[in-house]
Amino acid sequence: xxxxxxxxxxxVGIIVAVLNQVLSRAGRDEQAMMTxxxxxxxxxxxxxxxxxxxxxxxQSMFGL
Amino acid sequence: xxxxxIIALSFAGVMLAAMVKQHSxxxxxxxxxxxxxxILLYISGYLQEAIxxxxxMAEKTGLGAGSIGILLKVMGIAxxxxxxAQLCKDAGYGAIGMKVELAGKLMILVTALPVFQxxxxxxxxxxx
Numbered sequence: 545x546x547x548x549x550x551x552x553x554x555x556v557g558i559i560v561a562v563l564n565q566v567l568s569r570a571g572r573d574e575q576a577m578m579t580x581x582x583x584x585x586x587x588x589x590x591x592x593x594x595x596x597x598x599x600x601x602x603q604s605m606f607g608l
Numbered sequence: 609x610x611x612x613x614i615i616a617l618s619f620a621g622v623m624l625a626a627m628v629k630q631h632s633x634x635x636x637x638x639x640x641x642x643x644x645x646x647i648l649l650y651i652s653g654y655l656q657e658a659i660x661x662x663x664x665m666a667e668k669t670g671l672g673a674g675s676i677g678i679l680l681k682v683m684g685i686a687x688x689x690x691x692x693a694q695l696c697k698d699a700g701y702g703a704i705g706m707k708v709e710l711a712g713k714l715m716i717l718v719t720a721l722p723v724f725q726x727x728x729x730x731x732x733x734x735x736x
Contacts (some may be wrong), residue, residue: 557639
């Protein structure tokens with residue numbers, strides 16, 4: 545439950561956006577798409593873990 | 609005192625989401641989702657306290673011991689539905705949010721059916 549997850553997500557977002565700009569300027573649009581996808585996967589991986597914890601906690605608490 | 613932490617967390621989340629949203633929209637949604645999850649995880653302790661109190665009250669008084677379970681289920685469904693529906697609307701997809709809300713309402717209705725049944729039975733027995 546560390547607060548740094550938000551800052552990590554924002555950091556990945558910024559990095560991917562900057563990389564996207566750089567790569568698309570350099571004419572390599574495929575790599576730009578790749579980095580976007582990679583960023584997406586990394587962030588989704590973190591978020592899914594947290595979502596899993598949250599839903600498991602709520603299910604156990606409310607007896608769903 | 610904890611509410612101050614939660615407010616600080618939400619402000620940080622909002623600022624970050626707004627900043628990231630300019631560069632790429634989907635990361636704004638991720639930051640919002642992350643903040644929401646963190647806040648919910650943070651208050652789960654208090655929630656557990658309230659639920660334990662509710663349970664102990666029900667056991668002591670013996671009133672509605674059966675319906676406490678249903679009440680908790682309905683609260684849980686409402687809690688989760690609200691969380692995801694608002695998130696869908698924030699992301700700009702109101703239609704999906706509405707569908708989630710509709711599904712949540714339906715689930716709550718189905719979960720609460722036994723209570724209606726027992727109520728109807730009670731009324732009928734009174735009338736006879």
